[in-house]
Amino acid sequence: MYSEKVMDHFMNPRNVGEIKDADGIGEVGNARCGDIMKVYIKVENDIITDVKFKTFGCGAAIATSSISTELIKGKSIDEALKITNKSVAEALDGLPPVKMHCSMLAEDCIKAAIEDYRKKHLKTEVNTSAKESVE
Amino acid sequence: MDRIIYLDHAATTYTKPEVLKEMLPYFTEIYGNPSSVHSYGRETRKALDLARERTAKALNADPAEIIFTSGGTEADNLAIIGTATANKKKGNHIITSSIEHPAALHSCQYLEKNGFQVTYLPVDEYGLIDPQDVKEAIKENTILISIMTANNEIGTIQPVREIGAIAKEKGVLFHTDAVQAVGSIPNDVRDMNIDLLTLSAHKSHGPKGVGALYARKGVRLNHISHGGAQERNRRAGTENLPAIVGLGKAIELATQDIEARNEKLRALRDRLISGILSSVEYTRLNGHPTKRLAGNSNFSFEFIEGEALLLSLDMKGIAASSGSACTSGTLDPSHVLLAIGLPHEIAHGSLRLTLGDENTEEEIDYVLEVLPQIVQRLREMSPLFNQDKGGKIYV
Ligand SMILES: Cc1ncc(COP(=O)(O)O)c(C=O)c1O
Ligand code: FES
Numbered sequence: 316m317y318s319e320k321v322m323d324h325f326m327n328p329r330n331v332g333e334i335k336d337a338d339g340i341g342e343v344g345n346a347r348c349g350d351i352m353k354v355y356i357k358v359e360n361d362i363i364t365d366v367k368f369k370t371f372g373c374g375a376a377i378a379t380s381s382i383s384t385e386l387i388k389g390k391s392i393d394e395a396l397k398i399t400n401k402s403v404a405e406a407l408d409g410l411p412p413v414k415m416h417c418s419m420l421a422e423d424c425i426k427a428a429i430e431d432y433r434k435k436h437l438k439t440e441v442n443t444s445a446k447e448s449v450e
Numbered sequence: 451m452d453r454i455i456y457l458d459h460a461a462t463t464y465t466k467p468e469v470l471k472e473m474l475p476y477f478t479e480i481y482g483n484p485s486s487v488h489s490y491g492r493e494t495r496k497a498l499d500l501a502r503e504r505t506a507k508a509l510n511a512d513p514a515e516i517i518f519t520s521g522g523t524e525a526d527n528l529a530i531i532g533t534a535t536a537n538k539k540k541g542n543h544i545i546t547s548s549i550e551h552p553a554a555l556h557s558c559q560y561l562e563k564n565g566f567q568v569t570y571l572p573v574d575e576y577g578l579i580d581p582q583d584v585k586e587a588i589k590e591n592t593i594l595i596s597i598m599t600a601n602n603e604i605g606t607i608q609p610v611r612e613i614g615a616i617a618k619e620k621g622v623l624f625h626t627d628a629v630q631a632v633g634s635i636p637n638d639v640r641d642m643n644i645d646l647l648t649l650s651a652h653k654s655h656g657p658k659g660v661g662a663l664y665a666r667k668g669v670r671l672n673h674i675s676h677g678g679a680q681e682r683n684r685r686a687g688t689e690n691l692p693a694i695v696g697l698g699k700a701i702e703l704a705t706q707d708i709e710a711r712n713e714k715l716r717a718l719r720d721r722l723i724s725g726i727l728s729s730v731e732y733t734r735l736n737g738h739p740t741k742r743l744a745g746n747s748n749f750s751f752e753f754i755e756g757e758a759l760l761l762s763l764d765m766k767g768i769a770a771s772s773g774s775a776c777t778s779g780t781l782d783p784s785h786v787l788l789a790i791g792l793p794h795e796i797a798h799g800s801l802r803l804t805l806g807d808e809n810t811e812e813e814i815d816y817v818l819e820v821l822p823q824i825v826q827r828l829r830e831m832s833p834l835f836n837q838d839k840g841g842k843i844y845v
Contacts, residue, residue: 317761325761331831342833349783349794350755353833369833371795373757377831 317374318408324378329385332367339432343423347416350376354384354428358436361391368424375410375417379403383421392432398425455768455813459653459745460602460630460804466655469699473657476692484689485680494691501698508705509647509664510638517663517681518694522629522650525663526553528674528685529625529646533594534561536670537623541591542566545622547579548789549606550598553648554627555785558596567591576738577606577790585616594623599631599647603786603802604737605746607635614643623669629653629661633704634712634743645669649701651693656700660693711807715744718805718814723747725818730825736787736800745805750792753835754799754828762824763801768817771802795834 317325337355344351350372357365366388370380383403387395400418404410410418465473476497482490484498499513506513519525534544546558548570558568569587573579579597588595595617600607610626617624625646628637633654639647646669650661665671665684677686723735732752751759756772763770783797792800803817829835 322761322765325758326765328831349798351833369831371753371832371834372755374761376755377758 316411317378318410320382320406320408321375321378321410324381324407325374328377328381330367330381330388331369333369334365334367337367338436339428339430341424341427341429341431343420343427345372345376345416345420347419348373350417350420352376352380352420352424354380354424356387356428356432358392358432361393363387363390363392363395366428370420372420373414373417375414376420378407379410379418379421380424382406383425387425392429395425396429398422453767455809455816457768457770457803457805457809457813457817459806460605460743460802461771462652462658463655463806465652465657465696466700466703469656469696469703472699473692473696476695481691484691485678497691497695498689501694504698504702505649505662506664508632508637508701509649510640511664512667514682515664515667517665517684518689518697519661519663519685520690521652521659521661522551522627522648523553523661524674525648525650525661526551526627527557528663528671529648529665530554530557530594530596531561531674532671532684533623533625533646533669534566536672537593541589541593543569543589543592544594544596545569545571545584545587545592546596547571547573547598547608549573549577549601549603549786550596551602551627551629554596554598571597573606573789575790576741577601577604577736577786578738578741579608579613581609581612581616584613585620588616588620588622592620592622594625596625596627599626599628599637600635600743601737601786602630603784604748604790605630605743605804606738607631607741607743610644611642617645618643630743630746632701633708634745636705636708639664639666651697651700654700654704656704657693657696660690660697662697712744715805715807718809718811719745719747721811722803722805722814722817725814726821729818729822733825734796736790736792743804746802747804748800748802750787750796751799751801751825751829752796753832754825756798756800758828759799759801759824762828763821766820766824768820771804772800 334355338358339356342353352370355367356363366384368380368384370377400422403421404418480493482494484495502513502516505516562568571583599610614624623645627648629650632649645666647664652658734750736748787797
């Protein structure tokens, strides 16, 4: 039921782990199934220089976690914020309809990590980013 | 291993060659409608009668008490909805358990929406129902008790004989879903005071899409689908003859030499259970240590999720399941695992390995070799796993 790309990212996930001195950490639970993802980012000059994740979840959750870290690594914060669960699923050559909700985990978690980074490092932007997450 | 190790016998089994052989002529050569008067009809009628006798014999029932259906699901629906609506004048209360198969559970929920009251009895940490709870739940208006013989997920075997005795004493009908039990434990409906019993062919090396309901003579049963007068006017529709022939043969084979087969299965199962519990920490066995089906094992591995486990096992050539196959389309953890008291995240990490006749010691040893590595790999990816802090599970 999964594409080859999903299975590849599930069996050989990229960027698994933790970053001890991370600039931002996001942890979210999937509202639909209770699965959990945690993302750590390092940011230098507005660029995400390193990212690591840990995920408690199904195959699709692990694969979307993995590819989403690839998608944002080396990107600017603004670019990384453009990530959506759809773009994550597309990058994996699609997900079965019953598994689309799993890709929300990656989107939400990356946004949470960036939000955490902004809270800690760019005090002035707190208000705008907080608004974004509400929308 | 270059072949697939099938450890999902509770989901379904292959059709045995000797079963298939008996079925085949009924597709092409002997195809009459058993209701027809002519010679074609008479010939298939004979085959239908033989299947009915074989099924009845396996349960110590009378052939006239066997109703063929499209499977365990329909038999459960017919037993529960058919008796409830036929006995509405006597009362509208039904007693069942919280760990029934969806076929029974959803039939009860349907009745609840239509004016019946249902008591869902709790189970203990092993999935056992206390007969005393059944007794205490019986009210003036109770018309039916429906408790499964053995659970499809955790394999726990219920005290059916005790429940049957209580039902008889109180004059309440007793139905049991024995889909997982037939061929694994002897089911004597007379001796155990069972009024209705569900079975399905495909769990015992018969074809899929055929089952049977035993309904004791005199039990009032309404139609749940409407049409012709087949099956003594209790189940409408032209009989699925090849499948019914297969069911008869499969049930006959499955109920022979039960003890010899169980002995072999138990030895393999216990090798698997003790191997897993001793090599993977933060793991528990779900279900009862001894009152369980000979081929059933069910584990929870803390910090990881079941589907990821199944995919990883599949990559290594091991076919397993996490909870009931019927439940896997939903996102909720198994209602059975929640009913035995597991928290959500531990119910999530469950693995069911169900053994069959063709499994070998070598296959079990292969599972014991690869499973710990798979669990370790997934745990290393899990944010919940922290080696220093330990887990919640104590075994
Ligand atoms: C306990 C139990 N009851 C009922 C069923 C449904 O049987 P069938 O698949 O023949 O409809 C199953 C099979 O999954 C089962 O395990
Ligand atoms: S089922 Fe929970 S993330 Fe996929």
